[in-house]
Amino acid sequence: MVTDQLARSYLKNYIFLVEPTLQDFLSAKLKEALKISQSSKENLGISEQMIKTYQSFIAGGKKLRGSLIFLGFDLVHKRTNKDILFASIAIEILHAALLMHDDIMDQDPLRRGMPTIHKRYEEIHRKNFNKGSTSHYGLSMGIDLGDDGIFMAIEVLATANLPEKNKNQALTTFARLLQQTAFGQAMDVTYELLPTATEEDVLRIHTYKTAFYTIAGPLAIGATLAGAPENVLSAINDYGKAVGVAFQLRDDELGLYSSEDKLGKPIGSDVREGKNTVLRIKAIELSKGRDRNFLLQAYGNEELSAYDVKRVQSITKDSGALAYSQQLSRRLVEKGKRAIPEITSNKKYQDLLTSFAELMITRDS
Amino acid sequence: MVTDQLARSYLKNYIFLVEPTLQDFLSAKLKEALKISQSSKENLGISEQMIKTYQSFIAGGKKLRGSLIFLGFDLVHKRTNKDILFASIAIEILHAALLMHDDIMDQDPLRRGMPTIHKRYEEIHRKNFNKGSTSHYGLSMGIDLGDDGIFMAIEVLATANLPEKNKNQALTTFARLLQQTAFGQAMDVTYELLPTATEEDVLRIHTYKTAFYTIAGPLAIGATLAGAPENVLSAINDYGKAVGVAFQLRDDELGLYSSEDKLGKPIGSDVREGKNTVLRIKAIELSKGRDRNFLLQAYGNEELSAYDVKRVQSITKDSGALAYSQQLSRRLVEKGKRAIPEITSNKKYQDLLTSFAELMITRDS
Numbered sequence: 001m002v003t004d005q006l007a008r009s010y011l012k013n014y015i016f017l018v019e020p021t022l023q024d025f026l027s028a029k030l031k032e033a034l035k036i037s038q039s040s041k042e043n044l045g046i047s048e049q050m051i052k053t054y055q056s057f058i059a060g061g062k063k064l065r066g067s068l069i070f071l072g073f074d075l076v077h078k079r080t081n082k083d084i085l086f087a088s089i090a091i092e093i094l095h096a097a098l099l100m101h102d103d104i105m106d107q108d109p110l111r112r113g114m115p116t117i118h119k120r121y122e123e124i125h126r127k128n129f130n131k132g133s134t135s136h137y138g139l140s141m142g143i144d145l146g147d148d149g150i151f152m153a154i155e156v157l158a159t160a161n162l163p164e165k166n167k168n169q170a171l172t173t174f175a176r177l178l179q180q181t182a183f184g185q186a187m188d189v190t191y192e193l194l195p196t197a198t199e200e201d202v203l204r205i206h207t208y209k210t211a212f213y214t215i216a217g218p219l220a221i222g223a224t225l226a227g228a229p230e231n232v233l234s235a236i237n238d239y240g241k242a243v244g245v246a247f248q249l250r251d252d253e254l255g256l257y258s259s260e261d262k263l264g265k266p267i268g269s270d271v272r273e274g275k276n277t278v279l280r281i282k283a284i285e286l287s288k289g290r291d292r293n294f295l296l297q298a299y300g301n302e303e304l305s306a307y308d309v310k311r312v313q314s315i316t317k318d319s320g321a322l323a324y325s326q327q328l329s330r331r332l333v334e335k336g337k338r339a340i341p342e343i344t345s346n347k348k349y350q351d352l353l354t355s356f357a358e359l360m361i362t363r364d365s
Numbered sequence: 366m367v368t369d370q371l372a373r374s375y376l377k378n379y380i381f382l383v384e385p386t387l388q389d390f391l392s393a394k395l396k397e398a399l400k401i402s403q404s405s406k407e408n409l410g411i412s413e414q415m416i417k418t419y420q421s422f423i424a425g426g427k428k429l430r431g432s433l434i435f436l437g438f439d440l441v442h443k444r445t446n447k448d449i450l451f452a453s454i455a456i457e458i459l460h461a462a463l464l465m466h467d468d469i470m471d472q473d474p475l476r477r478g479m480p481t482i483h484k485r486y487e488e489i490h491r492k493n494f495n496k497g498s499t500s501h502y503g504l505s506m507g508i509d510l511g512d513d514g515i516f517m518a519i520e521v522l523a524t525a526n527l528p529e530k531n532k533n534q535a536l537t538t539f540a541r542l543l544q545q546t547a548f549g550q551a552m553d554v555t556y557e558l559l560p561t562a563t564e565e566d567v568l569r570i571h572t573y574k575t576a577f578y579t580i581a582g583p584l585a586i587g588a589t590l591a592g593a594p595e596n597v598l599s600a601i602n603d604y605g606k607a608v609g610v611a612f613q614l615r616d617d618e619l620g621l622y623s624s625e626d627k628l629g630k631p632i633g634s635d636v637r638e639g640k641n642t643v644l645r646i647k648a649i650e651l652s653k654g655r656d657r658n659f660l661l662q663a664y665g666n667e668e669l670s671a672y673d674v675k676r677v678q679s680i681t682k683d684s685g686a687l688a689y690s691q692q693l694s695r696r697l698v699e700k701g702k703r704a705i706p707e708i709t710s711n712k713k714y715q716d717l718l719t720s721f722a723e724l725m726i727t728r729d730s
Contacts, residue, residue, distance in 0.1 A: 029544075036548060039566075041565065047551070085600060098512070104508060105505040131560070132558045136472070140469075140470040140554045143469060144470070144550050144551050145465070146508075147515070147547050148544055149542075152540070152544060154539070154540040155541055158534075158537040158540060159533075159537050164529035164532075164533050167533050167699070168532050168533060169527050171522075171523035172520060175520035178512070179513055183401060183411065183513070183515035186412070186415060186509050187411050189502065189506065193496045193497045193502070194494075208401075
């Protein structure tokens with residue numbers, strides 16, 4: 001029986017390998033940024049500050065997406081090398097960039113246990129300037145830093161020492177995938193405005209916003225860089241779409257039942273933001289009377305106390321909504337696993353993919 | 366004597382050629398978006414709305430950047446074709462995307478004579494939803510649509526029917542150039558917070574934010590797609606950096622002296638926003654007493670009346686600041702022209718580049 005252990009080791013090894021590569025790339029970017037201030041006498045050090053912000057922000061990530069680019073290449077090419085390691089940092093830089101935009105849209109003050117980027121720049125404004133709006137400066141810099149990171153990510157993919165044709169195909173996959181993500185993000189932002197969303201709506205948002213972006217896309221990019229044939233890419237898509245939704249369901253569960261320490265932000269942020277989750281929809285559907293009314297007013301209430309979050313936790317559990325979400329995840333993981341034989345016939349990689357599928361619902365951060 | 370006429374004709378011809386290509390690409394995107402709502406029952410039509418927003422927004426652009434990709438290819442390859450025409454739309458889509466982000470940062474309500482994208486989505490919120498913040502929804506959708514456009518632009522470059530190696534090099538140039546633009550944008554946003562910026566600061570911002578992005582970059586991308594050698598790319602950079610700053614100086618002049626009709630937004634927006642321009646810095650430097658005090662309080666005053674904008678116009682002109690800016694532009698145009706012989710020895714293309722340099726300071730929109 002394959003557990004999440006193989007995936008955990010693979011991820012740990014990847015993190016060990018990739019961190020110097022990431023830091024080398026950003027150190028080179030920092031040198032370029034320093035040249036701007038030195039050669040043009042830009043004394044505020046704006047570009048250095050931007051790169052340093054990336055350096056500190058990127059250190060805290062899980063690196064799941066990068067490891068899946070690495071694995072996608074690995075399972076087609078049957079051998080990794082420093083070139084795919086380098087290419088894989090593209091998605092980690094991109095992810096940092098998109099989180100900067102996402103945190104603005106979600107108005108989150110914390111990420112990875114530290115202030116979000118727009119909040120950090122609000123602080124820079126507060127300390128250094130007494131003109132203009134603090135919040136608008138934070139917002140503007142958050143948008144701009146995100147854009148900068150998107151372009152760094154593209155530079156990585158375009159310059160990696162890999163076959164030209166594969167790179168262009170991978171960039172195409174990357175670009176198309178991220179358009180799906182943008183649609184998913186727009187759905188997420190918009191469906192929050194409806195009085196109620198359905199489970200179908202939520203699963204669609206999870207597919208577009210998370211599953212392609214977090215699982216199917218990175219694996220496909222890695223496999224494409226290794227020259228994978230069409231049937232393999234199609235099976236990767238089936239696998240990633242299913243287990244990627246399970247990933248997001250787990251994310252929503254952790255958002256309600258993990259600890260602030262592990263989550264890097266307060267428990268119940270999703271409730272306060274009024275985020276559409278299966279937990280929410282199912283708990284409202286399955287509960288009655290005062291419990292149900294309580295949930296209806298709790299979601300979207302920015303002032304919700306920690307005590308009230310505990311009540312959301314217990315109603316969600318007691319109503320059976322938590323179990324429902326977990327059973328749904330399990331079914332999706334099993335569905336994803338059925339696509340594995342089409343991806344690879346190699347037992348080692350089959351086990352790795354099975355283990356990653358398991359990790360989606362066992363991970364605790 | 367070469368005037369701006371050749372460039373105007375070239376641009377006009379390019380617009381005629383490119384518009385169907387642009388609309389074909391966006392129509393194909395619209396079909397993809399429709400598939401999402403049909404296959405997944407996403408009934409709000411969110412992705413269609415996003416693509417339709419691009420269709421209407423992109424129709425209004427000057428298409429200068431796209432025409433320069435076309436010209437950059439043309440002057441190296443000595444022949445254009447539908448493949449470079451397609452590739453050139455990347456920068457037009459990207460430009461639309463970055464304007465969406467820029468308009469949020471600048472808090473502009475109008476662009477190209479129509480509401481800016483975040484304002485349009487505020488309107489959608491107002492009409493359709495009675496939950497959540499109108500301005501925050503506009504902002505979130507503006508960020509997300511911008512991201513979507515960036516990824517559409519990358520798809521265009523990666524899928525164009527051009528040599529694989531050239532495409533990766535062009536994508537590298539594109540990605541690096543846009544990191545410079547992000548630095549320039551951050552400088553722009555930050556220097557507005559200082560009590561005063563210097564002329565050196567302003568010209569640096571113009572170089573990073575505008576000259577690379579508007580002139581040097583597009584020409585270099587086109588030339589790279591045609592396989593230009595290093596010395597040509599270096600000369601293109603010299604040309605574009607010089608005439609690109611002249612482009613921005615002209616932009617600032619038009620922002621103060623054009624008409625709302627031609628500009629697509631109110632005259633004096635730059636003054637109200639407190640934008641750092643050579644006109645501002647020079648007029649403050651060259652004026653005295655009440656005029657100087659008036660300028661000091663006018664810049665950054667969001668409530669400035671149309672009458673007061675007229676006073677800014679006359680002080681700026683009478684102080685000699687306008688003439689100073691125009692002379693500086695002229696010198697930059699001449700400097701840019703000196704790089705032309707290194708770009709091409711072909712008289713036809715030399716004349717075209719000369720004419721484009723002239724256009725930078727004669728254009729009235």
